[in-house]
Amino acid sequence: MTDIRRIWFGSMSKTLREAPLTTPNARKGLREGVHWRGVSAEVHLGYRKGKRVGRWLVRWRLPDGRYKQDGLGAADDGLAADGVETLNFEQAKSKAARYVEQERQKQQDAGKAPIPTVREVVEAYAAGRKARAMKQEGARPDDAKGRLSQHVLSHPVAAKRLDVLTDEDLADWREGLGAELAVSTVRRIVNDFRAALNGLPARTLKRLPATYPMTVKLGLKVGEAEPAAARDGAALPDADIRRIIDAAKAVDKAEEWNGDLFLMVLVLAATGARFSQVSRMLVGDVQPVQSRLMVPTSRKGRGQKRSTHIATRVGADVIESLRPSIAGRRSADPLLERWRHRQEKAKPGARPEWVRDSRGPWKSPTEITRPWAAIIEKAGLPVDTVPYALRHSSIVRCLRAALPVRLVAQLHDTSDKMIERHYASAIVNALDDLTAAAVVPLVDAERGTVVSLRG
Incomplete structure (x- = not known):
């Protein structure tokens, strides 16, 4: 039985007889011509039956009461629906609703700036x-x-x-x-x-x-998550860290960095902070009395961070190495600086020379790339050792000292989740050492008898 609905065309009401359009078999009994079915109060899905196959139509009511009509695609009378060119009833119904929404939006946007690409x-x-x-x-x-x-x-x-x-x-x-x-x-x-x-x-x-x-x-749904990369394997023993610092001092002297390169490597190793954090440190961030460096928090992550600095304890040797850099300087001055160079015009037949121009803070991690290669070579370490190994080493050192994971994360301006994900084996080893300390002998090894426990 066909449905009968009353719809409005301007000021006159007309009756919409809803045709059976849901399946190819249902549409076989229709006569040639156009048949309609309601999608909503003002949107109708149409089916124009031809001699061989039918086609889907859509019409919708305009603000002035008139109706506008357009085609949607072929019906699945003889071909399987592909959802693009050939549509079944449900696909045609959905496409009709989307099409009308887009057309109405275009009408609203008339005279406005075009939709961006x-x-x-x-x-x-x-x-x-x-x-x-x-x-x-x-x-x-x-x-x-x-x-x-x-x-x-x-x-x-x-x-x-x-x-x-x-x-x-x-x-x-x-x-x-x-x-x-x-x-x-x-x-x-x-x-x-x-x-x-x-x-x-x-x-x-x-x-x-x-x-x-x-x-x-x-x-833009991404597939399976990438397996967690174990970073504790990139950590270096303390002896290698000392070799890197010694090599940095030697390269600094050989290439006339005037201590700038050495101090950058030293602070990176002592704090485990990122280059972008260390390069923003000020003279006032050094607290010699407390043997402490106040490291600016990173700009990574979402939301507003509650603190602007992270208090990091360092050794007296680090503080002593930094004293010449803070002596007589204002608290707001950059702590770590380096020389900028400019190229002087060469005389005819001579090669141009680079001369020192001015001092300023470090700007990009790429500035350390070339001297780092010389440092690693001087220290006798593998060529694939990267500056970030200093950060990995600091994190693993704290974990092996049995510091709580949350504290290690706070000291290195990251999350507990990231520490647990990337430094799992170091955490396991630290916990194993703690539990081993709680183990007590239960058997008398000399007599081979069980020791009685109180209670």
Whole structure:
């Protein structure tokens, strides 16, 4: 039995007789022509029956009371539905609702700024990241623009407008990333892309389909998580750390760094902090009486951090090495500096020379790359030893000293979860040492008898 609904066409009411459109068999008995079924009060799904196959239509009511009509695709009368060109009833019904929503949004957006493309939002996101990094003194140069330009803006998805972007578009882009990329690299690119798509102003987000957030979530869903990388294996014995510091002092002297290189390596090793933190330290962050360094918290992570500095105890030898750098200087001066050089014009036939120009704080971890290679060679360590090994070594040293995981995380400005994930074996060894101290002999080895326990 067909359903009968009363609908409005302007000021006149007409009756909509709902045709049986749900299956190919149900549609076989229909005569040639157009048949309708309601999707909502003002949206109807139509089926135009032809001699061979039928086609789906949609019509919807306009603000002035008139109706507008458009085609959706072929019906699955003779071909299996593929969800794109050939649609079954449910697919056609869903597409009709989405199509009308998009058309109504276009009508509302008439005269407004056009909906941005993926390219536009990605470029705006990258520019914003770069601007924030430039405002933060001592922050490392942001490379999001390079990653996104290489892997997103070079892909056809960059030309898509956000209102017609689908999760299939994003999934196709995700699958197209080179297989040679490391899992961590892929995750970094995907996270940057997701942040760009989600970081839209409210006025733009309101003009997009309600399904847009879910489109981004499903399309950029990353596969299985990368197995936790064990970093405790990258930690060095204390003897190797001392060799690195001695080598840093020798390279510093040979290359005339005037102590700048040595102090940078020394503070990195003593605190276990990141380069970006150490490079922002001020003279006032050295507290000789307490044998303490106040290390600025990192800019990593989300949200507002409650503290701005982390109190880190260091040895008297570290404090003594830093005394010349703080003597007679203001508390607000950068603690660790280095010389900047400029190239002087050479005389005809002579090679240009680099001369010292001015002193200033360290800016980028890349500044230590070349001298670090010389340090590692001088110390006789493997060439793949990286400066971050100083941080790994500090964390593992604290864990082996049986400090609580939470305290180790706080001292190194990271989370308990990250410590447990990446330094598991060091934690196990530390706990094993603690439990071993609680073990007492229960058997008299000399007499071979069981010792009586009180109670």
